[in-house]
Each structure stands twice: as C-alpha cells, then as structure tokens.
Amino acid sequence: MILVSVENYLKALMHIEFDGQQATTSAMAARLSVSPASITEMTRRLSAEGLVEYTPYKPVELTGQGRELAIRVVRRHRLWEMFLHKVLKLSWDQVHDEAETLEHCSSEKLIDSIDAFLGNPQFDPHGDPIPDKEGIFPDIQDSKLLAECEVGEMYTIVRVRDRSRDLMEYFSDFGFYLGKNIFLHHKLKDDHSMVVELGQQKTVVSNFIASNIEVVRARTLEDLKIHEKGMVDEINATGMLRSRLLDLGFTNGTEIEKTMIAPSGDPASYRIRNTTIALRSDEARKILLKNG
Amino acid sequence: MADREVTVALAGNPNTGKSTLFNLFTGLKQHTGNWPGKTVTRAEGSFRFEGIKFNLLDLPGTYSLLSRSKDEEIARNYLIFNHPDLVLVMADSTAIERNLHLALQILQITSRVILVCNLSDEARRKGIDVRTSILESHLGIPVVDISASRKQGIDRLKRTMVRVIGDPNPPRSVAVDYPEVLKQEMDSLGNALKELFPAQSGIEWIVLRLMEGDPSVIGTIESMIAGTDKNGQKKSDDLKSLRQLVLKAQLARDKMGFSLHDELSVNIHRQASAIAAKAVFHRDREKKTTEEKIDRIVTSRILGLPIMLLLLFLIFYITIAGANYPSELIAKGLFWIEDAWAGLFDRWQVPWWITGFLVHGVYKGLAWVISVMLPPMAIFFPLFTFLEDLGYLPRVAFNLDRLFRWSGAHGKQALTMGMGFGCNAAAIISTRIIDSPKERMIAIVTNNFVPCNGRWPLLILVASIFVGSLVSPALATVVSVSAVVGVTLVGIGITFLVNKMLSTTLLKKEPSSFILELPPYRKPQVLRILYRSLIDRTIFVLGRAVMMAAPAGGLIWILGNIEVSDQSLMHWAAGSLDGFAALLGLDGMILLAYIIAIPANEIVIPTILMGYLATGQMVDMDDTARLGQLLQDNGWTIVTAVSIMLFSVLHYPCSTTTLTIWKETRSSRWTLLSNLIPLGIAIIVCFLVAQTLYLIL
Numbered sequence: 001m002i003l004v005s006v007e008n009y010l011k012a013l014m015h016i017e018f019d020g021q022q023a024t025t026s027a028m029a030a031r032l033s034v035s036p037a038s039i040t041e042m043t044r045r046l047s048a049e050g051l052v053e054y055t056p057y058k059p060v061e062l063t064g065q066g067r068e069l070a071i072r073v074v075r076r077h078r079l080w081e082m083f084l085h086k087v088l089k090l091s092w093d094q095v096h097d098e099a100e101t102l103e104h105c106s107s108e109k110l111i112d113s114i115d116a117f118l119g120n121p122q123f124d125p126h127g128d129p130i131p132d133k134e135g136i137f138p139d140i141q142d143s144k145l146l147a148e149c150e151v152g153e154m155y156t157i158v159r160v161r162d163r164s165r166d167l168m169e170y171f172s173d174f175g176f177y178l179g180k181n182i183f184l185h186h187k188l189k190d191d192h193s194m195v196v197e198l199g200q201q202k203t204v205v206s207n208f209i210a211s212n213i214e215v216v217r218a219r220t221l222e223d224l225k226i227h228e229k230g231m232v233d234e235i236n237a238t239g240m241l242r243s244r245l246l247d248l249g250f251t252n253g254t255e256i257e258k259t260m261i262a263p264s265g266d267p268a269s270y271r272i273r274n275t276t277i278a279l280r281s282d283e284a285r286k287i288l289l290k291n292g
Numbered sequence: 293m294a295d296r297e298v299t300v301a302l303a304g305n306p307n308t309g310k311s312t313l314f315n316l317f318t319g320l321k322q323h324t325g326n327w328p329g330k331t332v333t334r335a336e337g338s339f340r341f342e343g344i345k346f347n348l349l350d351l352p353g354t355y356s357l358l359s360r361s362k363d364e365e366i367a368r369n370y371l372i373f374n375h376p377d378l379v380l381v382m383a384d385s386t387a388i389e390r391n392l393h394l395a396l397q398i399l400q401i402t403s404r405v406i407l408v409c410n411l412s413d414e415a416r417r418k419g420i421d422v423r424t425s426i427l428e429s430h431l432g433i434p435v436v437d438i439s440a441s442r443k444q445g446i447d448r449l450k451r452t453m454v455r456v457i458g459d460p461n462p463p464r465s466v467a468v469d470y471p472e473v474l475k476q477e478m479d480s481l482g483n484a485l486k487e488l489f490p491a492q493s494g495i496e497w498i499v500l501r502l503m504e505g506d507p508s509v510i511g512t513i514e515s516m517i518a519g520t521d522k523n524g525q526k527k528s529d530d531l532k533s534l535r536q537l538v539l540k541a542q543l544a545r546d547k548m549g550f551s552l553h554d555e556l557s558v559n560i561h562r563q564a565s566a567i568a569a570k571a572v573f574h575r576d577r578e579k580k581t582t583e584e585k586i587d588r589i590v591t592s593r594i595l596g597l598p599i600m601l602l603l604l605f606l607i608f609y610i611t612i613a614g615a616n617y618p619s620e621l622i623a624k625g626l627f628w629i630e631d632a633w634a635g636l637f638d639r640w641q642v643p644w645w646i647t648g649f650l651v652h653g654v655y656k657g658l659a660w661v662i663s664v665m666l667p668p669m670a671i672f673f674p675l676f677t678f679l680e681d682l683g684y685l686p687r688v689a690f691n692l693d694r695l696f697r698w699s700g701a702h703g704k705q706a707l708t709m710g711m712g713f714g715c716n717a718a719a720i721i722s723t724r725i726i727d728s729p730k731e732r733m734i735a736i737v738t739n740n741f742v743p744c745n746g747r748w749p750l751l752i753l754v755a756s757i758f759v760g761s762l763v764s765p766a767l768a769t770v771v772s773v774s775a776v777v778g779v780t781l782v783g784i785g786i787t788f789l790v791n792k793m794l795s796t797t798l799l800k801k802e803p804s805s806f807i808l809e810l811p812p813y814r815k816p817q818v819l820r821i822l823y824r825s826l827i828d829r830t831i832f833v834l835g836r837a838v839m840m841a842a843p844a845g846g847l848i849w850i851l852g853n854i855e856v857s858d859q860s861l862m863h864w865a866a867g868s869l870d871g872f873a874a875l876l877g878l879d880g881m882i883l884l885a886y887i888i889a890i891p892a893n894e895i896v897i898p899t900i901l902m903g904y905l906a907t908g909q910m911v912d913m914d915d916t917a918r919l920g921q922l923l924q925d926n927g928w929t930i931v932t933a934v935s936i937m938l939f940s941v942l943h944y945p946c947s948t949t950t951l952t953i954w955k956e957t958r959s960s961r962w963t964l965l966s967n968l969i970p971l972g973i974a975i976i977v978c979f980l981v982a983q984t985l986y987l988i989l
C-alpha cells in the first residue's frame with residue numbers, strides 16, 4: 001500500500017475544500033492517486049491528532065490547526081514554483097513536479113527568504129494565490145474562463161486550471177503565459193473551439209483548452225484613472241492608427257500617465273515621453289498595458 | 293566675390309518653432325501658432341550671412357518619416373528626394389527623446405544636419421537640462437540650443453550653419469541599428485536602386501519606403517525616371533527594372549516575418565531614449581506645475597464648457613465696448629475730410645459727376661470701411677491671436693471632440709474652425725491636418741459657418757445699432773455682445789448639424805481616430821502679437837476691403853446715377869430682388885450687396901450704405917448713431933437686423949474661399965456643394981426666423 005504523507009493529505013483536502021467539493025474518501029483517493037484504504041487510515045490518524053474532523057459517512061473537514069499546516073505547505077509549494085520559474089528559468093510545465101518534492105523539506109526560514117528575494121509575489125506561475133507568512137491569501141481578481149468570453153475583446157491570462165504536463169507544454173509552445181494578452185477573434189460555431197490572437201499570431205484553441213484558461217478583461221489605457229501610471233505593452237490596431245501611435249512613441253515598455261479627461265468623459269489626455277497626447281477612448285482601448 | 297547660394301530645410305516635429313525661426317531668419321511672416329499643424333504647406337524665404345545666401349524652406353511638422361500619413365507627405369518627400377545642402381532639425385528641448393526619433397531618421401538620409409534644440413527657455417523653466425555636447429558626441433552632428441522667440445543663440449546657430457556648409461566632408465552621423473535580415477535586404481536592394489539613381493542620396497531610406505509600398509514615393513521615383521534625358525528605350529527598361537525592384541522589396545518585407553514599421557520605430561525609439569537618457573537631465577521631475585492645474589480647470593467637467601463660452605463672450609465684449617469710441621472718432625475725421633474735399637472741388641468747379649463718383653462714391657466707401665472695420669479688427673485679432681499663441685485652441689478641440697464625433701466629424705475640425713474665425717480660405721488649407729479624406733471634406737464644406745474677419749464688422753455693427761438699442765444703454769453692450777455670440781453659436785450649431793447630415797449621407801464612413809498633441813501653454817509675446825495681428829491681419833483685411841470697396845463704391849455710384857426710364861439702375865436691380873428678399877426679412881439692396889460682395893465679404897456693409905446713399909438723399913453721416921438712422925430710414929427693423937446677421941453667418945463662402953476649396957479638393961461637385969448647401973440653409977433659416985418674427989411682432 002502506497003502511503004500518503006501528512007502534508008500531501010492536508011494539502012489535497014484543502015484544495016478540495018477550496019474548489020467547493022466534498023472531501024469524501026473516494027474523492028481524496030482519486031486526487032492523491034492512492035487507494036481508499038490508505039485515505040481512511042490517514043483520516044483516522046489525523047483526526048486523533050486534531051488536524052481534521054471526521055464523522056463516519058460524512059466528508060472530512062480541516063480543523064483550524066490542520067488548515068494552518070496545509071496553508072504552510074501550499075505556501076512552500078507555490079513559492080518554490082515561483083523561484084524555479086523566475087530565477088532558474090524552468091518553464092511552467094516543469095516547476096510543479098520539482099516543487100512537489102521541495103515543499104516537504106524546506107525550513108520556514110528558507111521559504112521566507114525566498115519570498116523576500118522574489119519581492120513577495122502574490123501569484124505563482126500558474127496564477128494561483130500565494131498565502132503570506134500569516135497564512136492570508138491575496139485577493140483574487142474576478143476571472144472567467146476563456147471559453148465563456150466574448151468575441152472581439154482583449155483579455156489577460158491570469159490562471160491556468162489543468163496542470164497536466166501535456167497542457168502545460170502546449171501552453172509553453174504556443175506562447176500562452178500569465179499576464180499575456182489574448183484577443184478573442186471568433187468562435188467556431190460547431191465544435192466550440194475558438195480563434196485567438198496572441199501578439200500578432202493567430203491560433204486555434206479547443207474548447208477543452210479554453211475551459212482551462214482563466215482570464216480577466218485586459219487592462220488598457222482606458223482603464224487608467226486620472227494621474228495613474230501604466231506601461232505600454234502592445235498596440236492592438238493596424239494601419240494608420242498603429243503607425244501614428246508608434247511614431248508618437250507608444251512602444252512596448254513606455255511609461256504613460258493619464259492626465260486629463262474632457263468634460264464629456266472622452267477623449268482623455270496622456271503624458272508620454274514628456275509630451276501630452278489626447279486620445280479617444282476608442283483608441284485608448286487599443287493600447288494594452290503591462291500587467292504588474 | 294559672388295554670393296554662394298545654399299538651400300536649408302527646416303524640419304522637425306510639429307509645434308517646435310520652425311516657423312518662428314524661419315520668420316526670424318527671413319523677416320517674413322509665416323504664420324505661427326501654439327498648436328501642432330499650423331504650417332501645412334512649405335514656405336520659402338532667404339537671408340544672407342557672411343557672404344552666403346541661405347534659401348530657407350519651412351516644412352510642415354512631422355512626427356516621423358516612417359508612416360504614410362497625408363499631412364506628413366510634403367515634408368517626408370522633400371527630405372527624401374530634394375537634396376537640401378543643410379537640414380535644420382528643430383527639436384523641442386522639453387521633449388528631446390520624442391524629437392530624436394525624427395532626427396535619427398533624418399540622419400539616415402543625410403548627415404548634413406544641425407540639431408537645433410529650440411524652446412530652451414521653456415526647458416530651463418521646467419528644470420530640464422539638455423547637454424548639447426553629449427548629444428553631439430552621440431549623434432555625430434552639431435547641436436545648438438536656441439530660443440527662437442527670445443532670439444537667443446541665433447548667432448551661434450548662423451555661424452554653425454556657415455561652418456557645416458563650408459566643410460567639404462559631411463560629418464559621420466550615428467547609424468540606426470537595423471535588424472540583421474533587414475540590413476542585408478536593404479543592401480542588395482539599395483545597390484540595385486543605386487544603379488538607376490546614381491546621384492540619389494539616402495538610398496537606404498528609399499528602399500525602406502519601397503518595402504512599405506509607399507505610393508507617393510513609388511510615384512516620385514517613377515516620375516524621376518520619366519524626367520531623365522535618357523532615350524525612350526532606356527527609360528522603359530529602367531521603369532521595368534524599377535517595377536521589379538518595388539515588387540522585390542515588398543516580397544522581401546513579407547518574408548521577414550515582422551512588421552517593418554513596428555520594428556523600425558521600436559528600434560529607433562529605443563535608441564532615442566538611450567541617447568536622451570544620457571544627455572537630458574530633469575531636476576524636480578515630479579513637480580506639479582501650474583500649467584497642469586490650469587489644464588485641469590479648463591477641461592473640467594463643470595467648468596470646461598462655460599469657460600469656453602465666457603472667453604468667446606469676453607473677446608466680443610472687449611471688442612465691441614472698445615471699438616465704439618475710436619470708430620466714432622475715425623468716422624468724424626474721415627467724413628470731415630469728405631466734406632472738405634467736396635467743398636474744395638466745388639470751389640474749383642470740378643464737374644458734379646467727378647465729385648460724386650470720387651468723393652461721395654469711392655472715398656465715402658473707403659471711409660466707411662475704415663471707420664467701421666478698423667477698430668473692431670484692431671481689437672479682435674490681437675485677442676484671438678493671444679488665445680491661439682497661449683495654446684488654448686487645442687484644448688477647445690479636446691473639449692469638443694465628443695460633439696464632433698457625434699456629428700461624424702473629426703475633433704481637429706475645431707482647430708480649422710478656429711482658423712476660420714480669421715479667414716475661411718486659410719482655414720480650408722489648414723484642413724490638411726485631418727487625415728481622413730471624408731472628414732476633411734466635411735470640415736471644408738462646413739467651414740463657411742464660422743464667421744471670418746470679413747463678417748465680424750457687420751455682425752458687430754448691426755448688433756450694436758439694432759439689438760443693443762432695444763434695451764437701456766447700461767445693458768446695451770452686454771446685449772449686443774450676446775447677440776454676436778448667439779449668432780456665432782448658431783453658426784457653430786449649424787456646423788454640427790451639417791456635419792451630421794453629410795456624415796450620414798454623402799460622406800458616410802467609419803469614424804476615424806483622433807490623436808492630437810496638446811502643446812504646453814506658452815506665454816504669448818504681446819508685442820509680436822500686436823504687430824502681427826495689426827500689420828498682418830488687420831491691414832491685410834482692410835486692404836482687401838479697401839481694394840474691393842473702391843471699385844464697388846464706384847460701381848454703385850454709377851448704378852445709382854444712370855437712369856433708365858426714370859429710375860436708376862440700382863433701383864431696378866434692388867427693386868427686382870425686393871420681393872424675394874422680403875421673404876427672408878431682408879431687402880433688395882442687401883441681397884444686391886451680397887451679390888456684389890461675392891469677391892469679399894468685407895464690403896457688404898459699405899455696399900449697402902453706398903446703395904442707400906446713392907439712391908436716397910445725401911444724409912450727413914458723421915457718426916454711427918446717424919448710421920442707424922439711415923438704416924431705419926431705409927426700412928430696417930429688428931427683423932432686418934436679425935436676418936442679416938443670420939444671413940451673414942450662413943450665406944456662402946467668398947470667391948477666394950471658393951477658389952481655395954476647388955484647389956484643395958479638385959472637385960467641382962464639392963466646390964458647388966460648398967456654396968449651395970450654405971445658401972440653401974441661409975435661405976431656409978432666414979425665411980423661418982423672419983416669418984416667425986413677423987408673426988410675433
């Protein structure tokens with residue numbers, strides 16, 4: 001019988017609760033890929049230690065103490081993923097497996113140093129929230145699945161759901177990553193797959209994949225509040241408009257600040273490269289901002 | 293020693309002071325103004341310095357040579373194809389980074405360039421320190437900082453120009469980092485092109501334009517081949533190889549897998565920022581200036597529009613209140629001369645018809661024009677120029693863009709309308725700043741609805757005599773001003789309606805984009821404004837009026853004194869128009885005046901007056917109160933006053949403007965429509981208003 005570690009058990013239990021499912025023995029077994037018997041065994045043991053609450057024929061629940069432990073494991077896992085991704089440049093399909101091991105053998109002190117070194121990141125490379133030292137999760141943006149999005153809009157990828165190797169590799173190959181802006185070009189009627197634009201590149205995305213990508217509406221110049229600054233990511237326009245904007249210096253990485261809004265709410269003016277340029281919101285919407 | 297002649301082009305971003313420097317050098321009066329796109333055609337002038345004759349060329353402002361924009365075409369093609377001996381690239385010292393983007397591009401075409409960092413006074417005030425020597429070492433060309441409006445650094449600039457011109461070896465300027473694949477293509481295509489045009493410099497840049505498929509560049513080089521003195525066979529061979537080259541260039545671009553414009557502008561911007569980062573230092577970067585505070589107020593939700601109206605009101609108020617007294621003084625003087633002159637002729641026993649024609653016809657016409665028009669213009673123009681120089685006009689465009697968009701037009705139309713307040717013909721030319729052809733056409737057709745300086749005097753005069761007199765003297769000025777503002781707003785309102793009408797019917801189109809740079813406020817130079825608006829505009833308008841009024845005065849005197857079956861020709865003409873005119877609240881004489889005044893709106897009022905005087909008894913006209921009397925004697929009422937004001941704002945463009953419209957559009961259809969639409973509207977509006985007023989009163 002393959003035994004499951006205390007930490008992995010607690011972590012899985014938390015994920016299941018997080019996803020709003022019921023932590024039945026079979027659900028736990030499926031998630032951890034072990035037999036139901038070993039789950040039952042572990043449940044009994046942890047219940048005795050006061051980490052979970054268990055009544056026969058009812059789903060298991062974490063106690064306060066149990067949750068605290070679980071959150072700490074999650075924090076270690078996600079910070080390691082971030083470290084491997086950001087510092088060691090492992091691609092996001094590789095980091096999960098490594099972190100699975102590392103999370104069980106790192107002292108709190110080490111983890112806190114990694115956290116500080118990375119500048120207290122709020123999300124891991126897959127877009128999952130990283131709890132802080134006190135175990136508090138950052139606020140999560142209201143995201144929706146790409147599969148449920150509207151055609152003709154620009155979105156930003158904030159999280160991927162399925163972490164299977166296959167999918168993660170696909171994402172890497174086709175240039176999907178967190179913070180990447182993605183334009184929903186159109187949906188194919190029959191099989192619910194969709195055509196998206198990533199940068200200047202068009203790609204077809206199946207419904208399965210689109211159901212595993214969480215997005216928010218992309219931030220554009222239009223979303224800036226007065227005196228708020230942003231950084232230009234790309235221009236989602238073609239032809240004369242694109243060239244005029246490029247000529248004026250709206251290029252990738254340029255800092256920009258909204259300075260005025262006309263009495264009727266449109267146009268607005270922006271400070272860029274020490275000049276002030278007025279743009280209608282129709283145009284401002286086409287200039288995407290970098291995230292974070 | 294014979295003068296050496298050299299050609300110097302002034303290029304640079306819009307609103308960097310090119311025309312200001314041009315004027316300073318040449319003593320000419322190219323229009324300047326604090327908004328981008330003031331100069332739309334190139335102007336030429338010359339000056340001498342140290343035995344060299346500099347032929348100077350003031351180009352319209354450009355942001356870059358990379359795009360296909362219409363408004364930048366003149367400058368772009370000039371820089372690529374004409375080979376000036378020297379290019380002065382004007383840069384705004386407060387935004388060196390953005391300005392370097394263009395400078396670097398120009399440096400790829402020619403290295404005989406001086407970078408002129410203008411507006412250095414403004415930079416200093418804003419705590420921006422531009423180290424010209426660092427710029428020089430990075431760019432490889434001389435860099436001079438000046439302040440064109442304060443005449444600082446001009447001598448140094450002139451000496452630098454002489455030095456560069458005299459230097460047999462052009463400087464080695466900095467190169468732009470092209471991506472490797474592009475560089476290879478540019479080399480091979482460039483060599484092929486060089487065989488066709490051995491004398492052409494800046495070949496690389498032409499190759500880039502060919503890759504972009506720039507039609508105007510392709511057209512130009514095709515005509516360059518056609519223009520050579522080679523024989524027919526060789527020409528057609530050359531043309532063939534050129535066409536192949538163009539095709540190859542575009543294939544090469546498609547093969548590269550990145551957008552050329554994107555790649556180049558990103559690269560050049562990066563290079564520009566890198567240089568600027570080393571050469572430009574900002575002290576107290578985050579200081580919120582008073583300028584920003586003012587901007588916040590003039591564009592604020594609550595105050596933005598009221599401030600605009602208030603300013604309009606204020607300008608007219610100052611004009612009307614201020615013009616009153618001088619007008620009367622001038623009238624008194626001039627009419628005293630008329631009397632004295634007539635008396636003198638009497639004594640010399642000059643035949644009555646000579647006295648009549650010269651003194652009571654031509655001279656009287658002139659006297660009227662001058663006394664009625666000079667004072668308001670001398671006040672109005674400087675005030676308006678003041679706002680223009682301050683940089684307020686682009687804020688108006690910014691505030692009103694929403695309305696323009698609603699009406700299917702372009703926000704920059706506000707700028708061209710602003711020009712129209714001065715002169716509609718000039719405004720028609722200035723519509724070139726609008727990229728989209730349809731929106732530009734809309735701006736052209738509707739420009740007539742902003743009253744130009746030829747029409748202000750009539751509006752002001754009629755408003756003060758008829759509308760102002762309806763109320764107590766204390767309120768008279770305010771009420772007459774309101775009438776002028778009111779009728780101006782009617783014109784603006786109709787502009788929006790016609791915009792909407794055109795954009796939903798004949799000129800249907802997708803809304804285009806609105807991108808406008810808002811320049812910083814600049815302290816207007818009061819003396820220069822006074823000089824410029826008095827000499828340039830006032831004297832110009834007055835001169836035109838005088839020139840037109842003198843013959844018109846003569847003509848009217850003749851019409852009034854040649855009798856056919858007991859009635860003067862004038863009576864016949866005016867009489868036959870009376871019936872129709874009455875429907876519009878006008879009379880035959882007024883309509884006749886509008887027909888006579890087609891060449892220049894300025895002479896409507898003098899023509900009417902001369903008409904009345906020629907047909908009626910001679911009234912002694914020594915002040916404006918008597919003027920009112922004369923009009924009333926000829927049947928004018930408040931209805932006539934309202935109708936003529938409306939008609940004046942709406943009717944049709946003067947012949948100069950019509951000619952300009954034709955030149956700019958090359959379309960007889962639209963030239964005709966530009967006249968018929970206003971005329972139709974003028975007739976309808978005047979009819980409705982007059983008939984309503986008749987019913988009420």
Ligand SMILES: Nc1nc2c(ncn2[C@@H]2O[C@H](COP(=O)(O)OP(=O)(O)OP(=O)(O)O)[C@@H](O)[C@H]2O)c(=O)[nH]1
Binds near residue numbers: 324815
């Ligand atoms: N403070 C300051 N203002 C200047 C200076 N030079 C020009 N100006 C002002 O800047 C504004 C623009 O000047 P123009 O000469 O019309 O600029 P331009 O480059 O010809 O502009 P376009 O024709 O639109 O391309 C005007 O209001 C000038 O009075 C300067 O050295 N200092």
Ligand SMILES: [Mg+2]
Binds near residue numbers: 324330
């Ligand atoms: Mg100019």
